[in-house]
Amino acid sequence: MTATTPMLATEILANHQSAPHRAISRRRSLIICASSVATVLTACQVPGTPGTPSADTAGANKPAGSAAIEVRIQTVTQSDNGGWITEALNQDIDGRKAKQPNVTVKVETFGAWTNTYLPDIDKVFASGTVGDLVWYPPRHRSHLLWGSRRNLVRDLTSQLRSMKFDLAQFFKASIDQNSDGGKLYFLPFISEPVCPIIAINRTAAESAGLTIPTDDWTFDDLAEWGQKAAGRGLFGYFRADSGVDAFTSAPFLRQWGVEPVDPAGKKATFADTKDAFIQALTYRANMVNKWNVSPPVKPQGPNYMELFGTQQKLLAMDGWPVRIGGLPKQFKSINIEFVLTPTVRKGDKRRTLLNEHAYALTKGSKNPDDALSVLTWMCGKEMGVQGVIQGFKGPVSRPDVWTDPRILDRAPIYKRLRPLMENVESDYFVANYRGEEFDAATNWAAAEAGDVTPAQMADTIQRQAQEVLDKQATA
Incomplete structure (x- = not known):
């Protein structure tokens, strides 16, 4: 202490x-x-x-x-x-x-x-x-x-x-x-709300001749914009604060129609919307490995704060609301703009999770x-x-x-x-109160890195998540 x-x-x-x-x-x-x-x-x-x-x-x-x-x-x-x-x-x-x-x-x-x-x-x-x-x-x-x-x-x-x-x-x-x-x-x-915004280095984006994303963008819009940045030797986007587990990426998963667990908190439900889950994992993997929109995640995750604010090679990244006040103070020499995270289809209801x-x-x-x-x-x-x-x-x-x-x-x-x-959506319930253990079981870093396929990762996460839910409640 x-x-x-x-x-x-x-x-x-x-x-x-x-x-x-x-x-x-x-x-x-x-x-x-x-x-x-x-x-x-x-x-x-x-x-x-x-x-x-x-x-x-x-x-x-x-x-x-x-x-x-x-x-x-x-x-x-x-x-x-x-x-x-x-x-x-x-x-x-x-x-x-x-x-x-x-x-x-x-x-x-x-x-x-x-x-x-x-x-x-x-x-x-x-x-x-x-x-x-x-x-x-x-x-x-x-x-x-x-x-x-x-x-x-x-x-x-x-x-x-x-x-x-x-x-x-x-x-x-x-x-x-x-x-x-x-x-x-x-x-x-x-x-x-968990990670509801994208921080944009407007200074670097405009210098590269790129338009600035808006609140009504879809994930496809973001990917296309990011590929234009890649053509200019920049990384267009990284998930950053929105991590590789069912909690920090819960709004992202919900946007694709994926819910981690049933309302009773006892059944893992990734398999219930398996196709949508695979699509979400594929999108994240493609941003890194296929489209070069995001920086490499191997051998370890990128230093996205340095890439964004110091080197100015990363144009946009997901963030918690605390970034809204913090980033402009941390990086005073650049103009930072914030927009809401994308949706799958234009006009979709934006999904959330309360943190x-x-x-x-x-x-x-x-x-x-x-x-x-x-x-x-x-x-x-x-x-x-x-x-x-x-x-x-x-x-x-x-x-x-x-x-x-x-x-x-x-x-x-x-x-x-x-x-x-x-209108924030509630956090999902883990009935045996092994919440952080459940989140750890849903980590899909291997799929994002390209070490396993999204389909393999989806099966693994469903199995691991259910194994946690089947355990006795913590004391």
Whole structure:
């Protein structure tokens, strides 16, 4: 466990990916120098005291006679979680200190992702030294078994009601995803459609004499455009943040008509739409191996951030919403434009999947009311808006964040993304709560690399995914 230090605003991590891919993306993101980052933070900073420690010092201003209280947040080191919370405390976003003058907030981090966080936080629970608020990414609802069904976190429903906290501040899909048996256990801190945008290096594309993609493009349009770029010695497109598994590429698969698992979360359904699945895998493989639209993926995945922003040899790449605020700050010398990802046929409904990072109130909290007030601050409007415009994190599932002019004026793409968020499709359910194991079983990197055929890969993924679903539920 470490105390969090503020992370670079331009360290735009692939915060939502699996651990192996994440480690690569983190290295690739550290391209801009620290002095530029300081300029970014200064330009976007709301009133606060620079240089304050990671644990805020609101307790120093507590009224006479009030007891000093410490609220401990246990999370991961990523810029959009531990990094942003620490920075927000230092900036005193939304005047938190004045609202809780006797409460000091301490951020404790346990590695970068679930592979380090979960074993360590389980030890903390077992030792009786758990803090007040804990993080979890609700991948396929695995957080509900981990938190509520193991009796580690509290039902927030009655406490929020007594605070007169209106859950209608959030999109319903988000509240549903964080509830179990009619009880709410987590509040969303980040809520977004999975990889819904393509970032385009407009500077390089126009220099190459190419038109700029638009929201109504199909996958065929993108492939044809990418082949024109290849003829000019450039890579037109790479899937980038949209990876090679059923989670990070879920909207891509759904666009082709492929659903990974049945609604009960017990049957892998790739075989139910096998032809469409093979078509989707073939498209991805052709982009790399046949059309030379995408950079080679062997012997290891390409450094797409460097190709895109530093070498300017990659013209377009899929991205998480956090890229909307981060890329223009990271690569100031180029003009970056964002469009929505393509569809199979022109006019098709655009498909989505809800991704979240959420926090819960632990059963071990000694100050649950104060901790819940900190949690509602973390998930509040101003934290959401500032996290986006300062380039630390993706949006949260609050309509007032998605309509805030401070975001829309800086990034008009959010106006076109908002209908997707308003109607976002739920994450698919893995009934035995082996969500990340299920995703790992759906990895199709070998097909993208051309080592196996898409048809062979489709059969392998169906078999491997079902093997995971047939296992006993995790403890």
